[in-house]
Amino acid sequence: MIFIGGFIAKQPNGLYCRFSSVVDAPTHWNMTREDYLSNITGTVHTETEGINILENYLHPFSEVVDSFKPRNMTRKAFYDLLIEMSIPYPQNNKTGGQIKMDQKMQQDGIYIVQQGKVTYLEPTEHGQDVLIWKNGQVLDVERTDRTRIKTNK
Structure with a gap:
């Protein structure tokens, strides 16, 4: 089977996304299997074809990350989307093919995205974090802590 225009990948949260090679960005995300098979993307001709794609032609999520180009979506919007696609899928938060942002994702902290997986580092009261890079990855x-000395004046 030849894919012209895009591919389907399984997100880190277990749902599916469609990546378009025309716009070089995801066009659909947080789809359940049922969403995809009901042709929410407008690219599946029959349910049998959709099942065949999900079972035999699913692309790794790392291809979504590697294929992105900031032509039709900003880098920030893409990084925010990567975080959203990594939030575990809560059945009761699914609305309209997307899930609501987790409360934790609205807190301060550091989010490191590597190969489609998100690592969250909570902030400390005082201190410094230094990222050590190797071959383009963290x-x-x-992490160092700092203690502020209070003086009475």
Whole structure:
């Protein structure tokens, strides 16, 4: 089967997304299997074809990350979307093919996205985080704490 124009990938949260090679960005995300098979993307001709694609032609999520180009979607919007596509899928939050942002995602912190997986680092009261890079990926995070000395004046 030849895919012209896009592919389907399984997101880190277990749902599906469609990546368009025409716009170089995701066009549909947070789709359940049922969403995809009911032709929410407008690209599946029959349910049998959709099942065949999901079972035999599913692309790894890393291809979504690797294929993105900031032509029709900003980098920030794409990174925000990567975080959203990594939030575990809660059945009761699904609305209109998308899920609501987790409360945790609205808090301050550091989000590191590598190969489609998101690592969240909570902020400390005082301190510094240093990212150690190797081959274009975060290898380690060095975290130091700082204690503020209070003086009475």
